[in-house]
Amino acid sequence: MNEEINKLKQALAASPDNQYLQVLILDALTKGEFWDELQGECLDLLAQDPSNHQAKLGLAKSYFGKGNFSTSAVVLEELIKQNPKDVDAYVLLCKTFMAENNLSEAVNTFQHIKTLNPNFQDQEIESKLLINQEIEPDTKDDQLTDDLETRIFGKSKKTTFQDVGGMEYEKEEISLKIIHPLSHKELYESYGKKIGGGILFYGPPGCGKTFLAKATAGEIDSDFISVGIDDILDMYHGQSEKKLNLLFEKARAMSPCVLFFDEIDALGANRNDLRSSAGRNLINQFLAELDGIDSKNDGILVIGATNAPWHLDSAFRRPGRFDRMIFVQPPSLESRTEIFNLALKGKPLDDIDYAKLAKNAKEFSGADINAAIDIAVEGKLQEAMKVGKPSLLRTKDLLSAINKVKPSTREWFQTAKNYALYANDSGLYDDILTYLKIK
Numbered sequence: 001m002n003e004e005i006n007k008l009k010q011a012l013a014a015s016p017d018n019q020y021l022q023v024l025i026l027d028a029l030t031k032g033e034f035w036d037e038l039q040g041e042c043l044d045l046l047a048q049d050p051s052n053h054q055a056k057l058g059l060a061k062s063y064f065g066k067g068n069f070s071t072s073a074v075v076l077e078e079l080i081k082q083n084p085k086d087v088d089a090y091v092l093l094c095k096t097f098m099a100e101n102n103l104s105e106a107v108n109t110f111q112h113i114k115t116l117n118p119n120f121q122d123q124e125i126e127s128k129l130l131i132n133q134e135i136e137p138d139t140k141d142d143q144l145t146d147d148l149e150t151r152i153f154g155k156s157k158k159t160t161f162q163d164v165g166g167m168e169y170e171k172e173e174i175s176l177k178i179i180h181p182l183s184h185k186e187l188y189e190s191y192g193k194k195i196g197g198g199i200l201f202y203g204p205p206g207c208g209k210t211f212l213a214k215a216t217a218g219e220i221d222s223d224f225i226s227v228g229i230d231d232i233l234d235m236y237h238g239q240s241e242k243k244l245n246l247l248f249e250k251a252r253a254m255s256p257c258v259l260f261f262d263e264i265d266a267l268g269a270n271r272n273d274l275r276s277s278a279g280r281n282l283i284n285q286f287l288a289e290l291d292g293i294d295s296k297n298d299g300i301l302v303i304g305a306t307n308a309p310w311h312l313d314s315a316f317r318r319p320g321r322f323d324r325m326i327f328v329q330p331p332s333l334e335s336r337t338e339i340f341n342l343a344l345k346g347k348p349l350d351d352i353d354y355a356k357l358a359k360n361a362k363e364f365s366g367a368d369i370n371a372a373i374d375i376a377v378e379g380k381l382q383e384a385m386k387v388g389k390p391s392l393l394r395t396k397d398l399l400s401a402i403n404k405v406k407p408s409t410r411e412w413f414q415t416a417k418n419y420a421l422y423a424n425d426s427g428l429y430d431d432i433l434t435y436l437k438i439k
Contacts, residue, residue: 022045022054022055023054025041026041026042026054026058029058030058030065033065035065035066036062036066038058038061038062039059039062039063039066041055041058042055042056042058042059042062046059051082053079053086056075056078056079057079057088057089057092059075060072060076060079060089061092063075064092064095064096064099067099069099069100070100072092072096073093073097076089076092076093077093085116087113087116087117087120090109090112090113090116091113091120091122091125093109094106094109094113094125095124095125098129103128103129103229103230103233104229104233104266106128107233107234107240110125110129158217158218158221158224159211159215159217160215160218160219161215161218163211163215163218163342164208164211164212164215166332166334166335166336166337166338166339167208167328167331167335168334168335169329170212170329173326174199174212174216174219174326175219178216178220178301179216179220182220182301183220197297197301197302197320197323197324198290198302198303198304198316198320198321198322198323198324199301199302199303199322199325199326200264200304200305200306200312200317200322200324200325200326201213201303201305201306201326202305202306202307202308202309202325203327203329203412204329204330204408204409204412204416205307205365205367205408205412206365206366206367206368206408207329207365207366207409208328208331208365208366209305209328210226210260210262210305212328213226213258213305214260216258216301216303217257217260217301220256220258220301221256222256222257222301223254223256223257223258224257224258224260225247225250225251225254225258225260226260227247227260227261227262228262228263229262229263229267231243231247232247232282233267238281240282240285241282241285244282244285244286245285245289247259248300251297251300252300255298255299256299256300256301257299257301258300258301259300259301259302260303260304261302261303261304261305262305263305263306263307264304264305264306264312264316265306265307265308265309265311267282267283267286268286268304268312268313268316283313283315286316287315287316287321290302290316290320290321291320302322304316304322307412308415309428317428325428327432327435329431329435330363330364331364331365331366331369333358333359334358336357336361336364336369337354337355337358339366339369340352340354340357340358340369340373340398341354343369343370343373344373344393347377347393348391348392348393349392349393350393350394351395352393352394352395352398353395356395356399357398357399357402360399360402360403362407363407363409364402364407364409365407365408365409367408368405368407368408368409371405372398373398373401375401375404375405376393376398376401377393379397379400379401380393380397413432416429416432417432417436417438420432420433420436420438421433421438
């Protein structure tokens with residue numbers, strides 16, 4: 001701790017009730033990033049006066065500085081309840097959401113800050129949240145349309161199920177629910193059945209939901225528009241809803257088309273959990289685009305992907321919206337064998353025992369398998385640097401790399417199991433219980 005802080009503490013010891021000195025010490029500790037000392041100082045002040053505003057804010061900063069973002073948010077929300085117009089608390093809360101990559105709540109919080117202080121500026125926040133900030137309002141629609149063109153995967157570069165390793169269960173489900181209806185339009189239309197609709201892919205991260213969606217577009221020979229949350233969210237009031245509408249209009253003009261929303265729970269979170277009306281307005285707009293009176297989505301397949309379907313607003317699962325759910329499970333033994341085969345293709349290989357690799361990669365997602373291969377390749381590159389010549393990848397190199405990777409699916413199933421057991425009255429998560437051999 002630096003000399004300036006020690007002098008301030010000595011002065012405070014001589015005048016313990018001097019609030020100005022208390023604030024100076026907290027500011028100095030924050031500036032120096034002495035997070036443990038800041039936390040201790042704030043806790044001492046709160047023990048003397050639980051309503052000390054600066055101490056609570058300083059405590060939230062200490063948690064934020066140490067990377068404990070959820071605890072920081074709890075303290076800040078309590079502070080905001082006491083003072084709903086506390087801009088400093090909202091600013092730190094906005095940065096907390098940004099640190100957690102919760103851009104939806106970050107944008108909503110920033111919008112609220114601007115209502116409290118229209119002249120507020122913060123370069124760190126704006127550089128991450130502002131979209132099209134240099135574009136004049138009357139050119140935003142054209143700019144969005146131009147940006148969309150770069151996100152469309154044309155038919156000449158299509159991906160199909162042949163490019164997807166394993167996942168036979170998911171492919172069969174998609175064929176039954178998506179591909180067959182689109183391949184036999186006349187038959188379905190004779191029964192008054194619409195072509196298109198919404199489907200939700202859910203499951204552990206890294207198991208190929210995005211790749212599967214792109215392959216689905218290839219199978220039905222349609223264009224593919226991939227939408228991320230940063231393509232929609234905008235700090236300006238009403239712009240997020242406008243962007244969403246333009247995306248759907250673009251998809252309708254391109255029909256047949258697959259419109260894919262990754263991390264859809266960030267755009268369609270449960271409205272009861274949202275703090276601002278801006279987030280609820282965006283969800284209402286999304287629902288209207290899916291099956292509103294003015295929405296004509298024939299030939300448009302809307303696919304959403306999420307790792308946390310339990311966070312999605314229940315209105316999205318009603319008929320005409322995302323009423324079909326497909327559990328994208330971790331790859332089976334056969335699928336892992338195929339993924340290793342595809343991922344290693346083109347690399348300098350010795351005789352590889354793919355079956356042994358797949359057996360040792362139990363519970364691995366596709367992303368975990370690729371991570372293990374990257375580790376093995378990096379090891380061979382380091383070896384080549386030392387000896388001056390490359391050598392072939394061997395089975396034992398890959399087995400050693402597999403041992404260094406922890407399956408990312410385990411943590412997801414711990415959470416999913418609880419929802420499947422205790423929040424599953426409608427049977428939404430029965431596939432999870434079947435996979436876990438509980439049902």
